[in-house]
Amino acid sequence: xxxxxxxxxxxxxxxxxxxxxxxxxxxxxxxxxxxxxxxxxxxxxxxxxxxxxxxxxxxxxxxxxxxxxxxxxxxxxxxxxxxxxxxxxxxxxxxxxxxxxxxxxxxxxxxxxxxxxxxxxxxxxxxxxxxxxxxxxxxxxxxxxxxxxxxxxxxxxxxxxxxxxxxxxxxxxxxxxxxxxxxxxxxxxxxxxxxxxxxxxxxxxxxxxxxxxxxxxxxxxxxxxxxxxxxxxxxxxxxxxxxxxxxxxxxxxxxxxxxxxxxxxxxxxxxxxxxxxxxxxxxxxxxxxxxxxxxxxxxxxxxxxxxxxxxxxxxxxxxxxxxxxxxxxxxxxxxxxxxxxxxxxxxxxxxxxxxxxxxxxxxxxxxxxxxxxxxxxxxxxxxxxxxxxxxxxxxxxxxxxx
Ligand code: CUA
Numbered sequence: 001x002x003x004x005x006x007x008x009x010x011x012x013x014x015x016x017x018x019x020x021x022x023x024x025x026x027x028x029x030x031x032x033x034x035x036x037x038x039x040x041x042x043x044x045x046x047x048x049x050x051x052x053x054x055x056x057x058x059x060x061x062x063x064x065x066x067x068x069x070x071x072x073x074x075x076x077x078x079x080x081x082x083x084x085x086x087x088x089x090x091x092x093x094x095x096x097x098x099x100x101x102x103x104x105x106x107x108x109x110x111x112x113x114x115x116x117x118x119x120x121x122x123x124x125x126x127x128x129x130x131x132x133x134x135x136x137x138x139x140x141x142x143x144x145x146x147x148x149x150x151x152x153x154x155x156x157x158x159x160x161x162x163x164x165x166x167x168x169x170x171x172x173x174x175x176x177x178x179x180x181x182x183x184x185x186x187x188x189x190x191x192x193x194x195x196x197x198x199x200x201x202x203x204x205x206x207x208x209x210x211x212x213x214x215x216x217x218x219x220x221x222x223x224x225x226x227x228x229x230x231x232x233x234x235x236x237x238x239x240x241x242x243x244x245x246x247x248x249x250x251x252x253x254x255x256x257x258x259x260x261x262x263x264x265x266x267x268x269x270x271x272x273x274x275x276x277x278x279x280x281x282x283x284x285x286x287x288x289x290x291x292x293x294x295x296x297x298x299x300x301x302x303x304x305x306x307x308x309x310x311x312x313x314x315x316x317x318x319x320x321x322x323x324x325x326x327x328x329x330x331x332x333x334x335x336x337x338x339x340x341x342x343x344x345x346x347x348x349x350x351x352x353x354x355x356x357x358x359x360x361x362x363x364x365x366x367x368x369x370x371x372x373x374x375x376x377x378x379x380x381x382x383x384x385x386x387x388x389x390x391x392x393x394x395x396x397x398x399x400x401x402x
Pocket of ligand 1 (some may be wrong): 098099170172173175178181
């Protein structure tokens with residue numbers, strides 16, 4: 001069994017052992033009694049059947065006894081279930097998103113991570129969400145397992161009393177790479193954890209300070225919550241449905257230009273369903289400050305990389321040139337590749353825009369030689385996202401990588 005590093009795990013293990021113990025005891029008792037009766041009442045020893053009339057006391061006994069046993073077993077299960085379900089006040093919150101076939105953990109300060117990192121001896125509350133199909137979040141060492149159903153938000157909690165690394169699995173069959181839907185739980189000393197948490201994904205903190213000074217966070221959050229205004233979490237490269245001054249709706253990718261425009265003339269590109277409340281900062285903000293802020297919001301990443309991350313592409317495709325479950329994105333655009341059709345036909349193609357579009361929307365039609373047919377079709381992807389991804393792939397492509 002996995003080590004016991006969580007207080008509630010002890011109760012879970014206890015319930016398991018008690019139920020197992022009882023089951024074994026009853027199995028042995030019933031089997032022995034059965035064998036004894038076979039021997040004792042064999043027809044050679046007992047040629048004439050005995051006529052036994054009912055016994056009230058026996059009836060009461062064998063009704064009451066199993067009832068007590070079953071209620072007792074229920075009680076042990078119930079107490080451990082309650083311990084697992086009662087989330088302590090003030091627990092640290094982490095959002096967990098499961099998607100084919102990777103995990104994404106988001107912290108209260110907006111930091112995202114493919115690993116679940118937590119401090120020791122701290123209650124951690126996980127909010128579970130599934131992006132596409134049903135997954136199940138499973139940390140055996142914490143005895144935590146909970147289904148994730150698309151459209152439904154569920155919660156679990158745990159607390160580790162040991163520093164170390166523990167496995168995280170998906171425990172619900174969710175497609176071809178289900179078995180590879182793995183992550184690591186890393187439990188750290190509080191100090192180390194604080195340092196880790198503060199290393200924001202966005203390297204440029206000057207922008208963050210400026211945003212505080214300009215009061216951006218009076219209305220906008222970085223953690224995904226949305227009260228007065230849209231959140232700025234992961235804004236870079238996101239597709240926004242905006243309303244132009246003439247009332248026309250348009251989808252725009254939040255790139256540098258878009259973000260600048262939104263600061264200088266917020267009303268001109270109003271994100272749908274939000275009020276035109278934000279004042280224009282034109283004249284109040286210097287060009288340098290604006291640059292620093294957009295730089296911060298976009299991070300060092302190409303806006304398309306944020307998209308690729310969001311869509312889960314990076315779970316199987318690397319950006320470094322290493323081949324993963326799928327071919328790497330680095331140098332992919334413009335490359336010549338051998339592809340094999342579903343019927344086994346081989347063809348040599350150049351990875352141009354048309355090819356990439358097809359590969360995203362209908363990956364199974366032509367598989368790159370040497371890879372498995374593992375990618376789910378992204379046929380419901382919206383046009384802007386697709387364009388953003390292709391732009392990104394183009395930027396990583398052969399010609400521009402030199
Ligand atoms: Cu996700 Cu199996």
